Amino acid sequence: MMSFYFGRLVEIFPFFLSGLWMTVKVGFLSLIICTVLGFILGMIRTSHSVIPRRIVGAYVAFARGTPFVVQIFIVFFIFPEWGLQLDPFPAALVAMAIMGSAFICEIVASGIASISKGQWEASASSGLTKIQQLRFVIVPQAMKVIIPPLVGQYVLLIKDTSVVSVIGVMDLTRVGWVTVMRIPEGLMVFALVGLLYFVVSYPLILLSNYLEKKMAM
Amino acid sequence: MLANFNFRVIFEYLPLFLTGLKYTFIIALISLFLALIVGIIACACRISRFKFLSYPVIAYIEIIRSTPLLVQIYFLYFGLPTLGIAVPEIQTGIIALMFNSGAYIAEIIRAGINSVDEGQLEAGLSSGLNYYQRMRFIILPQALGVTIPPLLGQAIVLVKDTALLSLISVMELTRSGQTMTSERFMPSEAFLTVAFFYMVIYFCLKYFADWSQKKLIFREAY
Numbered sequence: 001m002m003s004f005y006f007g008r009l010v011e012i013f014p015f016f017l018s019g020l021w022m023t024v025k026v027g028f029l030s031l032i033i034c035t036v037l038g039f040i041l042g043m044i045r046t047s048h049s050v051i052p053r054r055i056v057g058a059y060v061a062f063a064r065g066t067p068f069v070v071q072i073f074i075v076f077f078i079f080p081e082w083g084l085q086l087d088p089f090p091a092a093l094v095a096m097a098i099m100g101s102a103f104i105c106e107i108v109a110s111g112i113a114s115i116s117k118g119q120w121e122a123s124a125s126s127g128l129t130k131i132q133q134l135r136f137v138i139v140p141q142a143m144k145v146i147i148p149p150l151v152g153q154y155v156l157l158i159k160d161t162s163v164v165s166v167i168g169v170m171d172l173t174r175v176g177w178v179t180v181m182r183i184p185e186g187l188m189v190f191a192l193v194g195l196l197y198f199v200v201s202y203p204l205i206l207l208s209n210y211l212e213k214k215m216a217m
Numbered sequence: 218m219l220a221n222f223n224f225r226v227i228f229e230y231l232p233l234f235l236t237g238l239k240y241t242f243i244i245a246l247i248s249l250f251l252a253l254i255v256g257i258i259a260c261a262c263r264i265s266r267f268k269f270l271s272y273p274v275i276a277y278i279e280i281i282r283s284t285p286l287l288v289q290i291y292f293l294y295f296g297l298p299t300l301g302i303a304v305p306e307i308q309t310g311i312i313a314l315m316f317n318s319g320a321y322i323a324e325i326i327r328a329g330i331n332s333v334d335e336g337q338l339e340a341g342l343s344s345g346l347n348y349y350q351r352m353r354f355i356i357l358p359q360a361l362g363v364t365i366p367p368l369l370g371q372a373i374v375l376v377k378d379t380a381l382l383s384l385i386s387v388m389e390l391t392r393s394g395q396t397m398t399s400e401r402f403m404p405s406e407a408f409l410t411v412a413f414f415y416m417v418i419y420f421c422l423k424y425f426a427d428w429s430q431k432k433l434i435f436r437e438a439y
Contacts, residue, residue, distance in 0.1 A: 062412070
């Protein structure tokens, strides 16, 4: 029986690859969106104007304090009530953007906070504007602190894309879930799904380990 | 936006939410406790000199770290019955959370042990302490302070991870929100209440984590 199911699994392997493609697509797009938003929010979070800082702080607390499943449900089920009807794929991206940008915001903010005050003062006295100070002096130095945890966060984000399967995005996890209804070999199906996730995220884990060692020197 | 937000229904469903909250709490607590045990054992094997102990544990940690928790949950949920083991959903979930968090906790403890200065180890060696004594009296007391804040961070992650158990129909907080949505079709009320309860747990744990960070991490200073 086992070998029969194994044969079936090999037969529908392209289905798994299409799921992998979807996972990579959601992952890659959301990484870009999260990074851009995270950097912007991180800069606001460390700025001196109190009200924007507080707003970003509240947003980060919400995104970090609630589970990602709940956030997906909020985007997918509550946003329509507020007049924003989204298909599963864009909804997944929006949810990923909300969650990921908050985590990256904290990483960026702690990176910027690690730069000594003298750098700010020196760049201010050179006549740079606030934006220029961040762009040319502070952030380039902070990158050394930011990059290792950022890559670590990327791994977590890629793994979190598995949760978007609950709103019907045909990603790898969803493919496994659909398959296990037809081929009742849970261990085999989800071992395969896990293996495909491993292929995507393990190189990133190795990269993060490498960067951590390199930046620590 | 929330013009017809209905508090009455929330109060009506409050017992359901509180049951969900109770289960989330119990599941998180049990799996944190079990994960600590798994993590301590895994870390002891990981740093052991014997390769037959450390290699399987390295593989275990890397596999857990590079696959999503949801896939691990489904692996057990759909996989255990095919092995002829019938486990209720809630136990399946606890087992999954235990092994998942156990791997991360093993890494946290290892980082704590590694953070102890090498000079301490050498001092212990030259005082004639054996391996067990060095661990017991020199390394672990110093590692403990560094370990507790990230452990509390892991506890926060664990509480949020219990939400995934709603997908294998464990009746916890998120599931109670889903139940209310399917009965009344009021997703705003349901999921914002659920989010509120998670935030309460998050802020309590976060406060505790920040406090321990301040209290414990600089204990070596005196």
